[in-house]
Amino acid sequence: MTKTNETAGKCPVMHGGNTAQGAGVMAWWPNALNLDILHQHDRKTDPMGAGFNYRAALKELDVAALKADLRALMHDSQDWWPADWGSYVGMFARVAWHAAGSYRLADGRGGAGTGNQRFAPLNSWPDNVNTDKGRRLLWPIKKKYGNKISWADLMVLAGTIAYEEAGLKTYGFAFGREDIWHPEKDIYWGSEKEWLAPSDGRYGDVTKPETMENPLAAVQMGLIYVNPEGVNGKPDPAATALQMRETFARMAMNDEETVALTAGGHTIGKCHGNGTVDALSPDPEAAGPEFQGLGWMNTKGRGIGRNTMVSGIEGAWTTNPTKWDMGYFEMLFNNEWELKKSPAGAHQWEPVNLPEAFMAPDVEDPSIKTMPIMTDADMALKVDPIYRAICEKFMADPAYFDECFAKAWFKLTHRDMGPRARWIGPDLPAEDLIWQDPVPAGATDWDIGAVKAAIRASGLARADLIATAWDSARTYRGSDMRGGANGARIRLAPQNGWEGNEPERLARVLAVLEPIAAAHGASVADVIVLGGSVAVEDAAAEAGYPVEVPFAPGRGDASAEMTDVESFAVLEPLADGFRNWAKKDYVVSPEEMLLDRAQLMGLTAPQMTVLIGGMRALGANYGGSPDGVMTDRVGALTPDFFVNLTDMANAWVPVGKNRYEIRDRATGAVKWTASRVDLVFGSNSVLRAYAEVYAQDDNAGKFVEDFVAAWVRVMNADRFDLS
Known part of the structure; x- marks a missing residue:
């Protein structure tokens, strides 16, 4: 049969709409209101079904056996992706770090709490090169324990075990991160249209890091923190220090935590840049089906072991890169440094006239010695006077450094998990940490009916009760499980002064509700919420549809001492x-x-x-x-x-x-x-x-x-x- 213009090239399947190339509704009408963010984790994407309860499944997990398997994996070098020095501690510390490192304080999005590193865009960020190999190395363990361990928990636990295997006494670990099953494509990571585009567009003035666009924290598209080669790839440790301070603050870290995480993160493992970018396959999301979800594979040479390509920077930071020790500080402060280029052409700092005895061993042959390196961010710790003073404090007290890093690592990997009530497992730290937003348990044995009657007799208007309950609860954000009505922090600074909470109206309502709570042995938090329930019930009855609003007592009242005022400032509604x-x-x-x-x-x-x-x-x-x-x-x-x-x-x-x-x-x-x-x-x-x-x-x-x-x-x- 002769093909006509009508039949030629026709295919019985729909094109475009099934792929990233399709012109969807928002492409045709870019100014239309896009509701996708409200649907991004529709239950239809979850293969586990509505009846699956991860918290229940965790109760069946043999934690000791899982840890033993992870410890064995740390030293079980695989031929397809061999371990540096026969140890994967650096690999798994990085997998966990980069999973957690996308967290940002401004809106609580990002972080390790959902296993989102498995999906685009994070699985293909330039800063996450070869974290896909780490997840594939973990697959046999995930396969073995199945539903009893989420990917999100497994990746963070692997990083924590890595540090323990290196010799660090860690601070603890909490299970409870539940996996998502679809890319978080509607999170705003920046307006750039290309990876690692110059960061100037993120700032009002790139020389003033505080002018970075909110809610962003990373300095360039596709990075977790800062550019290791310097601001926009131009070495300048003093300028990098300023970006580090702002970026880590936006990740909820102070200066001491920033130094501890940088130094501790670089105490183990190495940078990989002994190759060329041109030899690598596309990232995981762009690679062909023959790559089976792996990206950045070397297509022209060996591409593993000493020839691995990641950041482009090449070398370890310490003499013993698989051991937890003070070697990072010794290397950084006991040497002079000069700017060099890696085999891949990346800027890196190398020590001047370093004796061979202090060099790091080659990852495959320990008899070969290799030159250690520092990134611009490492040099920033030496150049910036505040960071340098903290380093000197750590060097004078190694036990204090160990403690600070352990706590900072715990915070980094747990910050987006929310309050302690969500944490599960045998290794929870005993200490209540202020960044957990602690709330004491509230009473449950008070007379709900009597309190309802007191609220109705108080003379407070329905609109005032509704507004106060709503304003108390609306601060909740599911991104990092912070905020909400529990704790009644609406009565404390900074919330009691927020413009959106109408401070005068709030004070008037609280002056009535607080005595009611005290008289009946209830928390103020419970009475605020119950006041809203009373108003809704009365409003429904007036409309001709009487209802009883479900109410569960048990909220507690937080104190000012339990409240990090600066941290809570980001929850203020605009x-x-x-x-x-x-x-x-x-x-x-x-x-x-x-x-x-x-x-x-x-x-x-x-x-x-x-x-x-x-x-x-x-x-x-x-x-x-x-x-x-x-x-x-x-x-x-x-x-x-x-x-x-x-x-x-x-x-x-x-x-x-x-x-x-x-x-x-x-x-x-x-x-x-x-x-x-x-x-x-x-x-x-x-x-x-x-x-x-x-x-x-x-x-x-x-x-x-x-x-x-x-x-x-x-x-x-x-x-x-x-x-």
């Missing part, structure tokens, strides 16, 4: 679309900021939608603003917001930045005002579909039920004891 408020005008649209907050709170798009409608009906806007309160029954839990938003008798007219009037089409009379956040639930096709569900005549009862369920989810988001 905007809250649920209460129709923004601290100021931002480049990012109000509706995009709403999505970000909803995702951090762990809400789905339908839950976000029903909460918006309910909060408007309850009159819970910031400062009593009328925007979006499209109802004549303010305070009753009705679906009027959705009914009037979708009513075609109304017209929507812009009257200012982020402000609209809803007018009667026939008369032109202004009926209500609204914000962009309000109107997006009618303009966005997906959100409108949800809004129409609640606007239907037969769904007023469903609206109340769904609002209550979403409300309870927010109030209980940080109640890890309930799960």
Whole structure:
């Protein structure tokens, strides 16, 4: 048969939409509101099914046997990827470090808590070259223990065991990291379109690291921390020190922790740069199927052992790179250093006239000696006066250095796990650490009914009770499990002074609720949440759908001594679309900021939608603003917001930045005002579909039920004891 233009080249399968090359909806309409961030971990991606409980599976784990297998692996060199000096301690320390090192304090995203290093973009970041080999070396152990150990836990434990095998007394370990099953493609890692693009675009002024764009922490696209060759690849230890200080601070580390982690991280292992980039295959995500998920494989030569290519820098930092000792400080401070180039052409610092006895052995033949190196970040510890003083303190007291590194490593690898209540295992440290945001246990034996009656008799308005409970709970972020109502930190600095918490209204409400809590033996945290429940119940009853809002006592009240004020500052809301408020005008649209907050709170798009409608009906806007309160029954839990938003008798007219009037089409009379956040639930096709569900005549009862369920989810988001 002769091919025609119509039949030639046709394929029976859809092209483009199934691959990264397809032009999806957002490619056609790039300015449309992208809701994908609310769906990025849909349960349909999870092969374990809704009935799987990782915390229950962990109870069956033989921890001692797992550790023994990991210790054996550290010295079980594989021909396909041989261990340096016959030891994988450097490899697995790096796997864990780079899994945890993507954490950033500003929004709590990144980190090792989800096993996200298995997926793009992290599995293919230039800074993560050959961490894929580490995960593949761990596969036999993961296969053996199966569901009893997550990839997330296994990678961090492997790094911790690596340090123990090197000789460090570690601080402890907690299990409890549950794997994700889909790339976190909607996390913002920067606007650059190429790996390792110059970092100038991330800064208002690259010479002033504090001007780096929030919430970013790493200095360039595809790096974990700073560029080891210097700022934008140009050696200058003093400038690198400034970037280190800002970047590590954005990772929740102070100067002492920064020095400890840098020195301790470089006490074992080496850099690899004895090759050329041109010889490497693409990264794991871009490599062909014959590579089976491995990337950066050498296609023109040996590419393993002494010929391995990673960062391009080549050499170990110490004389004994598999041993935990003070060799890093001895090498750095007992030598003069000069700038050289690695075999791969990377900038590195090498010691001047180093005797062969202090050189590191070759990774394959210990009789061959190789020149140690330092990166620009290492030299920064010697050049920067603050870092240098800390190094000198560590050198004078090696036991103190051991302790500081062990604690900093524990913090690095556990910072995104949230409160101690989520931690599982036999090796938990006894000490409560302030960065864990500790909260004492709360009482559970008080009379809920009596407290409800006292709240109803207090004279507090529903809107005030709703706003106080919401503001207390909305700080929760599922990225690192920080914030939330437990602890009642809304009554403490810095939260009691945050503009978004309406300090005057907050103080007035707390002055009423705190005595009620004291009189009944309840925590203030519980009474704040119960106050919101009372208001929701009364509002639902007024709407004709009486309900009882589920409530579980047991929240505790944190003290000022338990609260790291500086650390909590990053939880301050800059905007809250649920209460129709923004601290100021931002480049990012109000509706995009709403999505970000909803995702951090762990809400789905339908839950976000029903909460918006309910909060408007309850009159819970910031400062009593009328925007979006499209109802004549303010305070009753009705679906009027959705009914009037979708009513075609109304017209929507812009009257200012982020402000609209809803007018009667026939008369032109202004009926209500609204914000962009309000109107997006009618303009966005997906959100409108949800809004129409609640606007239907037969769904007023469903609206109340769904609002209550979403409300309870927010109030209980940080109640890890309930799960």
